[in-house]
Amino acid sequence: MRYSYGKQTIQKDDVDAVVRTLKSDWLTQGPAVRIFEESVARYVNVRYAVAVANGTAALHLAVLALELEPGFEGITSTLSFAASANCVLYGQGNAKLVDVDRDTALMDLDQLEEKISINTKVVIPVHYAGQSCDMRRVRKIAGKHNAYVIEDAAHAIGSEYRKRKVGSCQYSDMTVFSFHPVKTITSGEGGMITTNNKKLYAKLLLLRTHGITKDPKCLKKKNPEPWWYEMHSLGFNYRLTDLQAALGQNQMKKLERFKKKRRKIVEYYRKRSASSEFITIVNERTESNACWHLCPALIDFDKLKITKRKFFERLQKKNVNLQVHYIPIHKQPYYRNLGFSDHDYPGANQFYEKEVSLPCYPSLSILDVGQVYNIIVSELEN
Numbered sequence: 001m002r003y004s005y006g007k008q009t010i011q012k013d014d015v016d017a018v019v020r021t022l023k024s025d026w027l028t029q030g031p032a033v034r035i036f037e038e039s040v041a042r043y044v045n046v047r048y049a050v051a052v053a054n055g056t057a058a059l060h061l062a063v064l065a066l067e068l069e070p071g072f073e074g075i076t077s078t079l080s081f082a083a084s085a086n087c088v089l090y091g092q093g094n095a096k097l098v099d100v101d102r103d104t105a106l107m108d109l110d111q112l113e114e115k116i117s118i119n120t121k122v123v124i125p126v127h128y129a130g131q132s133c134d135m136r137r138v139r140k141i142a143g144k145h146n147a148y149v150i151e152d153a154a155h156a157i158g159s160e161y162r163k164r165k166v167g168s169c170q171y172s173d174m175t176v177f178s179f180h181p182v183k184t185i186t187s188g189e190g191g192m193i194t195t196n197n198k199k200l201y202a203k204l205l206l207l208r209t210h211g212i213t214k215d216p217k218c219l220k221k222k223n224p225e226p227w228w229y230e231m232h233s234l235g236f237n238y239r240l241t242d243l244q245a246a247l248g249q250n251q252m253k254k255l256e257r258f259k260k261k262r263r264k265i266v267e268y269y270r271k272r273s274a275s276s277e278f279i280t281i282v283n284e285r286t287e288s289n290a291c292w293h294l295c296p297a298l299i300d301f302d303k304l305k306i307t308k309r310k311f312f313e314r315l316q317k318k319n320v321n322l323q324v325h326y327i328p329i330h331k332q333p334y335y336r337n338l339g340f341s342d343h344d345y346p347g348a349n350q351f352y353e354k355e356v357s358l359p360c361y362p363s364l365s366i367l368d369v370g371q372v373y374n375i376i377v378s379e380l381e382n
């Protein structure tokens with residue numbers, strides 16, 4: 001058996017859903033996309049949802065929909081996937097990175113409060129591993145500076161914050177999801193933006209297809225011909241296909257079941273590691289009910305006198321493929337060149353040195369998880 005840190009769960013009914021769509025009249029964006037959007041909107045309890053090609057496209061459009069002046073400042077946390085910061089640059093803004101809490105890898109909100117300025121137009125908190133940031137406080141800090149809030153919830157579909165689903169946008173302007181195969185549910189590739197703001201919704205719809213509209217209510221031309229369409233802004237082809245949406249929609253039906261299993265796996269690791277002085281599973285905050293996308297373990301390699309690299313390679317030989325989430329964005333050569341310094345992020349650096357993501361996906365049995373844990377412990381103690 002080969003274990004990896006994450007993996008999609010595709011069953012016969014998922015295959016059937018895609019095949020049914022393949023035999024229908026629509027292949028690209030059509031009725032299945034609509035149904036997928038409605039099902040996510042209903043689930044998270046939000047007014048509008050816009051499906052797009054992937055999570056990065058969702059972040060890109062979310063930033064563009066705000067129509068910020070070039071040179072604006074966008075803040076995100078450094079311990080994330082590059083896309084969380086890249087989307088600010090796509091929108092011709094300047095990215096500012098904030099350090100993270102060394103235990104949860106969530107944005108350090110004290111530091112956000114220090115770093116936010118009059119130039120900050122958008123804050124992009126990342127719900128690392130599926131656990132929501134303290135959104136009430138994020139909103140409060142951003143609100144004081146009239147900055148928008150976009151939640152990067154690529155990890156967090158199915159998660160709750162203060163008893164409400166992430167994506168409801170109670171404390172944000174937009175929330176962004178990803179349906180990449182390693183995420184909690186998948187559509188092959190795919191992303192979605194949720195919002196309660198009608199203007200942002202209209203803008204997102206336009207940007208998703210070239211900035212072009214055929215909607216008679218929006219056209220500038222009086223008495224337009226039947227073939228008439230108009231391009232109103234510089235948009236993209238970021239459409240999701242109906243094939244992908246059919247898969248995503250079918251996966252939504254299983255989300256609660258996936259969540260239960262993911263929480264059970266994390267609980268198992270947590271119990272087993274409780275007696276270890278070397279391994280800690282990332283804490284769950286009291287306001288959070290996470291649908292864990294990752295199971296991040298923090299391992300004290302210094303104390304163990306073994307390098308993380310050696311541990312990683314040994315486990316690979318035993319068919320356990322861990323991953324590290326993430327190399328902090330400020331360490332990437334591209335961001336180094338923009339002037340980010342390694343010294344400014346002690347929390348993220350420490351988290352990065354210790355973190356490995358343990359296998360966590362619904363098709364793992366608890367027997368498998370026990371096996372994985374035993375292998376890890378035996379390699380650490382050797």
Ligand SMILES: *Cc1c(COP(=O)(O)O)cnc(C)c1O
Binds near residue numbers: 056057080084
């Ligand atoms: C996966 C991910 C994205 C990007 O999603 P894609 O669908 O892969 O483009 C953005 N932010 C975070 C935190 C992610 O993990």
